[in-house]
Amino acid sequence: MAVTLINVFSVPKGQEEAFVKWWEDVKADITSQPGFISGKFHRSLKPDSKFNFINIAIWDNEEIYWKAYEKSVTPMKAKLAQLGVEMVPALYRVAFEY
Amino acid sequence: MAVTLINVFSVPKGQEEAFVKWWEDVKADITSQPGFISGKFHRSLKPDSKFNFINIAIWDNEEIYWKAYEKSVTPMKAKLAQLGVEMVPALYRVAFEY
Numbered sequence: 001m002a003v004t005l006i007n008v009f010s011v012p013k014g015q016e017e018a019f020v021k022w023w024e025d026v027k028a029d030i031t032s033q034p035g036f037i038s039g040k041f042h043r044s045l046k047p048d049s050k051f052n053f054i055n056i057a058i059w060d061n062e063e064i065y066w067k068a069y070e071k072s073v074t075p076m077k078a079k080l081a082q083l084g085v086e087m088v089p090a091l092y093r094v095a096f097e098y
Numbered sequence: 099m100a101v102t103l104i105n106v107f108s109v110p111k112g113q114e115e116a117f118v119k120w121w122e123d124v125k126a127d128i129t130s131q132p133g134f135i136s137g138k139f140h141r142s143l144k145p146d147s148k149f150n151f152i153n154i155a156i157w158d159n160e161e162i163y164w165k166a167y168e169k170s171v172t173p174m175k176a177k178l179a180q181l182g183v184e185m186v187p188a189l190y191r192v193a194f195e196y
Contacts, residue, residue: 004140006152008106020193027196042102042190045160049188054104056154062143090147092140095118098125 002037002058005065007089009053015083019053022079030072035064062091100135100156103163105187107151113181117151120177128170133162160189 011019023041030036039057059065069089080087109117121139128134137155157163167187178185 003143006140006149008149027194031196039194039196040192041194041196042104043193045101045189045191050186051104051106051188053193054190088148090149091143092152093143094138095141095151096125096137096139098129098137098139 002060003062003065004092005057005059005089006092007055007087008051010050010086011052012084018083019085026072026076030068033068033071035060035068065091100158101160101163102190103155103157103187104190105153105185106149108148108184109150110182116181117183124170124174128166131166131169133158133166163189
């Protein structure tokens with residue numbers, strides 16, 4: 001069953017542009033891996049929102065996503081830490097659609 | 099232009115069922131207000147995820163959403179605090195669809 005990745009980011013003021021560049025690099029790599037279905041990258045309307053960027057993507061299943069994550073995201077984590085970005089990724093199922 | 103509400107919840111262990119009941123009550127009320135388009139309520143696959151529930155909904159615009167929030171969510175906040183739930187709602191635009 002398909003799963004929903006929701007990755008919640010807190011990006012410090014002034015680092016937004018560098019972070020978006022980082023995310024575009026990760027996206028180019030991870031979307032070429034097996035199991036990726038589709039995604040939407042969100043930016044908060046108010047720049048001072050606690051979670052100012054949230055990525056939501058659909059993947060084939062849990063196992064295939066974490067494999068792709070290890071290959072595409074893990075090697076890029078040092079750069080993210082340099083930018084002072086906090087990231088909380090987790091997989092979800094849709095409990096209700098309304 | 100339509101906006102995306104993303105509401106990130108941290109629900110303490112043992113309070114999940116009471117929280118889902120709370121959310122269903124809020125949903126019944128808020129979706130009857132002007133401006134609501136559609137929504138998906140997500141639950142993390144792993145119960146110990148930091149953000150174990152995330153609600154994502156589409157609304158007509160920013161102003162209309164916060165009006166509905168004031169009417170439907172604000173009066174229900176005390177109950178949420180009793181449950182020990184942390185909630186961070188914000189509005190987003192889709193920066194990239196991929």
